[in-house]
Amino acid sequence: xxxxxELVYAGEKGRFTLYTGxxxxxxxxxxxxxTGVLDWNDVLGxxxxxxxxxxxxxxxxxxxxxCQQLCPDCAIKVERTRAG
Amino acid sequence: xxxxxxxxxxxxxxxxxxxxxxxGHGLVLKALGMAIDELDIQKRVVFGCDIGCxxxxxxxxxxxxxxxxxxxxxxxxxxxxxxxxxxxxxAYMGDGGGYAIGSQHxxxxxxxxxRITAILVNNTNYGMTxxxxxxxxxxxxKTETSPYGRDVEEMGYPTQGPEMVAAITREGAYVxxxxxxxxxxxxxxxxxxxxxxxxxxxxxxVEVLSGCPTNWRTNAKETWxxxxxxxxxxxxxxxxxxxxxxxx
Numbered sequence: 001x002x003x004x005x006e007l008v009y010a011g012e013k014g015r016f017t018l019y020t021g022x023x024x025x026x027x028x029x030x031x032x033x034x035t036g037v038l039d040w041n042d043v044l045g046x047x048x049x050x051x052x053x054x055x056x057x058x059x060x061x062x063x064x065x066x067c068q069q070l071c072p073d074c075a076i077k078v079e080r081t082r083a084g
Numbered sequence: 085x086x087x088x089x090x091x092x093x094x095x096x097x098x099x100x101x102x103x104x105x106x107x108g109h110g111l112v113l114k115a116l117g118m119a120i121d122e123l124d125i126q127k128r129v130v131f132g133c134d135i136g137c138x139x140x141x142x143x144x145x146x147x148x149x150x151x152x153x154x155x156x157x158x159x160x161x162x163x164x165x166x167x168x169x170x171x172x173x174x175a176y177m178g179d180g181g182g183y184a185i186g187s188q189h190x191x192x193x194x195x196x197x198x199r200i201t202a203i204l205v206n207n208t209n210y211g212m213t214x215x216x217x218x219x220x221x222x223x224x225x226k227t228e229t230s231p232y233g234r235d236v237e238e239m240g241y242p243t244q245g246p247e248m249v250a251a252i253t254r255e256g257a258y259v260x261x262x263x264x265x266x267x268x269x270x271x272x273x274x275x276x277x278x279x280x281x282x283x284x285x286x287x288x289x290v291e292v293l294s295g296c297p298t299n300w301r302t303n304a305k306e307t308w309x310x311x312x313x314x315x316x317x318x319x320x321x322x323x324x325x326x327x328x329x330x331x332x
Contacts, residue, residue, distance in 0.1 A: 024104075024105035025105055026106030028106055068089055072103070072111045073099070073110055074090045074110075074114065075100075
């Protein structure tokens, strides 16, 4: 069973959580991110591949949740921050 | 332990699942899981998986599951549905099992208008055995057994499954082709296919265009390009039958 190790990135628009015990490093989310904010990072996923975080320089995560929808392993959770 | 982003009917203890990184099966089963959750039918579902990569889904859901060989998942689920009509039978298979070695089962179940839901994942090759040419391999696509590309003069044209099933089924059947690149649409198709069975209207069939980065030897960018451009060009995505009166 997957460990619950998680990487959290709390942005202005949303809170991005990546479960490293589920991420296989396929990169499908990086290609589909509309703002191009997702990038590889040094923490390794379950198969020893780099995992992802929305930390690309000069880009902002809008909390749209497309990465969560298109992750075949459900390794990403995006919670949108409520405005106001 | 709870993963809030996973469908409720997924079996959490078996995750991460056994499919390769980037495999489309995970997405299809996620869409199916969400459709099952939406209809709240987890306790009534019997899930049948076939041989090939699709068998790796044998412990995927927290529902009763049976695994069979070579397209036989369709008749096995048909038998279960006939014996226990209150259950909801899902036959899950790949293109090798459904269109090649087990196509007779699919054709006959469709012609008899069995009240089951068949889901066929099309990744244009035989994934588990190493990427050999399948009935759905695109013209000029290179695989292990067509190293110079599929020559349609020599090897014929790829199978258009939903078109065939739509032609032989009766009124009341539901036939659609979705793609993992349009997740919400796919989820809607799968939900309609399950509702069609719950209503007892007839055979429901959904083919899903899916990716196989391991055997295609593609990176993430090329995988999406192949699914969205090359595959969608030959295999038209949409509902072919039973979409509330309007066809095509």
